[in-house]
Amino acid sequence: MIVGLFAWAFLPNYSSECTTIENCTYANNRGWRYIWYTSGALVFLMSVARVTVIRLKETPKYLLGEGKDAEVVETLQFIAHKYNRPCSLTLEKLDACGVTGAAMGQERRGSVSHAKKRFSFGEIWAHLRGLFVTRRIGLSTSLIWLSWLLIGLAYPLYNVFLPSYLATRGAETGDDSPSTTWRNYTLANFSSIWGPVLAGWMCQSRWFWGRRGTMIVGALITMVFFFAYTGVRTASQNVGFTCAISFCLDADVGKKNIYYGTLYAYTPEVLPSAHRGTGNGIAIGLNRIMGILSAVIATVADTTTSVPIFICAALYLVMAMVAAIFPFEPMGSRSS
Structure with missing residues (x-):
């Protein structure tokens, strides 16, 4: 909607005489440029805010599937602190739960979801099988x-x-x-x-x-x-x-x-x-x-x-x- 407002404001007023290739010059075809500038500036400001203000964390369930236990505990503790809720989970307690579904030689929880090489056809096939596991x-x-x-x-x-x-x-x-x-x-x-x-x-x-x-x-x-x-x-x-x-x-x-x-x-x-x-x-x-x-x-x-x-x-x-x-x-x- 915001981009529509930009276009509604700029295009009729700054591109009205641009009807053919011959009469389409920089002077009478600035509307789309103004839209580009304003939209780009808005996206840039939002991108900065996304990194500095709205600092989202990855979901604990995804981190668990990746075997990143330390980040799982850190994220859950952060959420608990932010919303003033108790959370007694520690990395030691999570490790004490053991490794589930891991094949021989795999040390981390969730590694069963992946092939030996993360960027391979085997990795894709592992995920495809997971989508049809039952x-x-x-x-x-x-x-x-x-x-x-x-x-x-x-x-x-x-x-x-x-x-x-x-x-x-x-x-x-x-x-x-x-x-x-x-x-x-x-x-x-x-x-x-x-x-x-x-x-x-x-x-x-x-x-x-x-x-x-x-x-x-x-x-x-x-x-x-x-x-x-x-x-x-x-x-x-x-x-x-x-x-x-x-x-x-x-x-x-x-x-x-x-x-x-x-x-x-x-x-x-x-x-x-x-x-x-x-x-x-x-x-x-x-x-x-x-x-x-x-x-x-x-x-x-x-x-x-x-x-x-x-x-x-x-x-x-x-x-x-x-x-x-x-x-x-x-x-x-x-x-x-």
């Missing part, structure tokens, strides 16, 4: 990957195809001036902020069946708005439905809302801690691959029919069904 965990991993694959196809395909579909139906979605474009972009991003707020409440509410129920509701609501958006005929309708869809689900980078945001948080929450980096990386990779394929599909699709839109909306119904059969519900319990 039938239930394997089902969970497969369904999570399927969900990321489906949403990676459905949302980009819808976005790519919809403008052509609306144009063939004679929809007047407003002028394409820089001011209107970036105003709408800012409004959509502002609307998208509140989707995670609602999702955060829904995830903790038994009325919505926790994480799985939140994803089901988010997917179904998004499906309804996708179908309804095909009826857009005016600029006001376009802005209104765009904001509604942004609130429910907007899969652009950095905007993760009711369904997408919940899936984004649910994925590392239920994957086995020692292997969640691999599982999450594969999930994101599948999402991006399908995003590329969606552009190819949209290029060869027939834009004179509404079939692709109905397919996209139907995919959200499938996502809701997949969410309903996720084997794990983390609400009220510890992560895996």
